[in-house]
Amino acid sequence: MDFQGQSSEARFSAYVDGLVSVIGHADRARPLRDYCQGLMLPCGRKSVEPMAAVTAPERTAAQHQSLLHFVGEGRWSDEPVLAKVREMVLPAIDRHGPIEAWIIDDTGFPKKGTHSVGVARQYCGQLGKQDNCQVAVSLSLANAHASLPVAYRLYLPESWASDTARRKKAGVPEKIGFQTKPEIALDQIRAACAAGLPRGVVLMDAGYGTHIDLRTAVTELGLPYVAGILSNTTVWAPGTGPLPPKPYVRGRGRPTKQLRRDAEHQPVKVKDHAFSLPAKAWRTITWREGSNVPLKSRFARLRIRIAHRDFNRSEPWPEEWLLIEWPKGEEEPTKYWLSTLPENIGFARLVDLAKLRWRIERDYQELKQEVGLGHFEGRGWRGFHHHATLCIAAYGFLISERETIHPSAPRSTAFFSQLAVPDGYRPRGSAIAA
Template structure:
């Protein structure tokens, strides 16, 4: 079976969740456009390349499909997951990776735009931020949940909500709460209970970590140097005896000589022999290795206040030999007998979601949507992930590098006529009052992607629930 035939089967599988048959052409056109080597993957340039002889009509059809049509982006992601995940090998374990990503945006009318930290820029600026969860194995990872973070000023502004089409049931929620709800939904649909990975923006929240434990999930999450723990071998005094009045005390007692300490202070107090150099994976040019120490601690609070006595867990410390102090800290509930090299390997699997975002933005137009509405934002992201998911599945089952297959759709698209004038050119100007534009880097598809050959599993059609193994 050729790649084009597999692409047809893939689109047929995704189309079953669209509701109406007249949306199938929109799905094919949009995914095809996202997979072409265009520098800009918004609706207009994709329509001009996919159907150059009827660019105006195709532009209107694709815009309606992504911005107006009432199909579920959540169900789309589930169907992508159903296609890709059976081709991944989870025999050596899997991970849920939580993160968020930003999209620089001008103005104030695009849904969710406000001045906030944008990881893409590395600073505070006008942007949109979305929270996602990827399901990962040693072979790769794929986003399976995606939701825009709606800042408080947006959540409280009825007029802007109405113009952007924000659903009534969407209220303000922190990024950690969004991620936890995404996880609960996935687990309710039958998803496996893999270990959860997240950076310090999530891991520093004690309530977030406790919620993961309450869901029966192990975790390995980053924390800041200010997090307070009871060091190894220190057993805090039990809470004060209940007097019969008020609430029983739950906070362990502290004395002048019995105090918890920050993870930074604990790391600085460890002897040099507590650290060992560990290699966790092969990098682009050289193996990735660093000095680490792992000790058993009990969480003793957060950045502020105190907390009840918690079970022991791992504190993993990363301290480059050339630095004056440790660079990273992780708390993990992996079993007590977990070797330190496994702790290091698991904690550093987060790089996969960074690669997801890089590929999705560079190659599949994730940040190129120019509309302002809630529905279009989520539809565009789901379709970008769908295009990404197909090529990921191709890499998983290919016997040769996927770079040779990335252009199979492009070859089916007719070349542009010499006298063709694209919409929006000076000779054919159109108003742009309802879209936002932002510069984007070139999205040329790389040709040197590596692949790993695995057996092609028989594809079984499912209802739109999460089936991964």
């Protein structure tokens, strides 16, 4: 959809009209527009009440109820809205080059109490430790210019998945059972393939890359990957591998097809292998311009075979790339990746794609800071996902507007005149209101 040649307000109206076309009833058009606009206006916290105050200062109470019902109880589906967002936004990204990567990751939202859907004591990346939080898994499509989340789903811990009473109270759909985060990510990748989205290299950090079933499934879908792994991952060095099956001797048991290991044929941890590489194996590579200086580091790469339970296989795992980063001044390597990208890929290009995963970090930073992804205060499944879908919709519009904004201008306030908060308004729960 081409919005060029219009004012920012007209482009926003046309964008919302596109979303309205898939959201169902016409009476949802106004709250949809107001909610998306509220997410992009400078009202601090992007929960329902403050957004009601800035989008309808003359009727804040009624607006609050309208938006609350729309996001928390509205019987509209997230999937067609997200599909419409990508239909309208991906062309703006594609103007700067084709989609290069599908990035999978998750993000956490610190949360008090035990009643908000999916909240449990688990690792929260925002806090860098275990704490009470919600965690959502997402898939983003990216190139060097921008990225857009195209799938987003709450991770439901086993303690929640098996708790019938809490599930019912939070409105968790019956079809949602317990799935690990890699299983959720794989469902999102499969859905993206089925939808015919422009393909790219699947990028994942070690939280996902260490799962061999996920990597194998991605390969079966015809997608290459660059997957972070841990330093204790074992691989066969170039020119080595497991022994072939034992030759069968008639009369001595049943023939076997399983590969073998012995004292002289053992895989090596990638960390040990990195220390054994000669100095000429390491190369300093710059992958992109940072805010102040070019980003560069030392890397080595080599063709290896993974060793995961190959003693239960009849054929060795196929060759793939092992990429290692060892920044100058560090005592040991800091990152390791496996990649099924072609053998003839350039060294710098391999590094560039591995490092493109930074885009997902930018996604989460801007979704949280600019459009309030983590500000939803409801407790239910539907509201959690509706709020996230509308945040992605607002973020998508900001991406499509990126070229119209001066680099020093605040992006989320560049399109609308600032709406004043009513005199005397205090967000519920504030010290002054109390």
